[in-house]
Amino acid sequence: MMASGVGDCGSKNGSSEEHFAFSKHPNLEDIRKLQAEFSQERNWDQYHQPRNLLLALMGEVGEVAELFQWREEVREGLPGWSEKEREHLAHELSDVLIYLVRLADKCQVDLPAATKEKIALNKQKYPVSKVWGSNKKYTEYTEDEM
Numbered sequence: 001m002m003a004s005g006v007g008d009c010g011s012k013n014g015s016s017e018e019h020f021a022f023s024k025h026p027n028l029e030d031i032r033k034l035q036a037e038f039s040q041e042r043n044w045d046q047y048h049q050p051r052n053l054l055l056a057l058m059g060e061v062g063e064v065a066e067l068f069q070w071r072e073e074v075r076e077g078l079p080g081w082s083e084k085e086r087e088h089l090a091h092e093l094s095d096v097l098i099y100l101v102r103l104a105d106k107c108q109v110d111l112p113a114a115t116k117e118k119i120a121l122n123k124q125k126y127p128v129s130k131v132w133g134s135n136k137k138y139t140e141y142t143e144d145e146m
């Protein structure tokens with residue numbers, strides 16, 4: 001794992017067979033605390049209201065999109081991307097996560113717990129037996145199919 005956080009995401013030839021997993025730390029609560037400290041030390045809490053954080057988050061999502069725009073389809077593992085491009089992506093995705101965690105903090109949403117709950121709800125909404133291999137939205141299924 002490089003210092004930038006750019007790991008062996010798949011392989012450079014696009015194979016998804018190589019193992020990829022996140023580091024265990026920092027977890028979301030660690031990130032929440034790190035960002036809270038960062039903001040407090042700079043007297044920036046005054047700017048980190050939910051609305052500003054949402055706009056900052058959207059701006060960073062736009063910066064991620066810039067890295068993908070006007071390219072051919074990008075395959076898993078980002079084959080053909082340079083180390084510099086991978087590092088840039090890692091930093092922009094981190095900005096997105098940092099603002100998302102900060103937004104959840106300021107809205108008092110327990111993000112890991114809420115995510116666990118939402119995945120459980122998604123499983124109910126999209127039962128494997130009904131949706132296997134299909135990318136239809138749940139509203140497109142007929143009563144019979146569900």
Ligand SMILES: Nc1ccn([C@H]2C[C@H](O)[C@@H](COP(=O)(O)OP(=O)(O)OP(=O)(O)O)O2)c(=O)n1
Pocket residue numbers: 039044047063094095098099
């Ligand atoms: N008021 C602010 C400004 C910055 N940051 C933190 C959160 C982000 O992780 C990062 C964003 O910094 P920049 O706005 O400088 O954006 P970039 O790092 O993406 O720089 P650039 O826009 O030049 O790519 O810094 C923050 O918490 N609160």
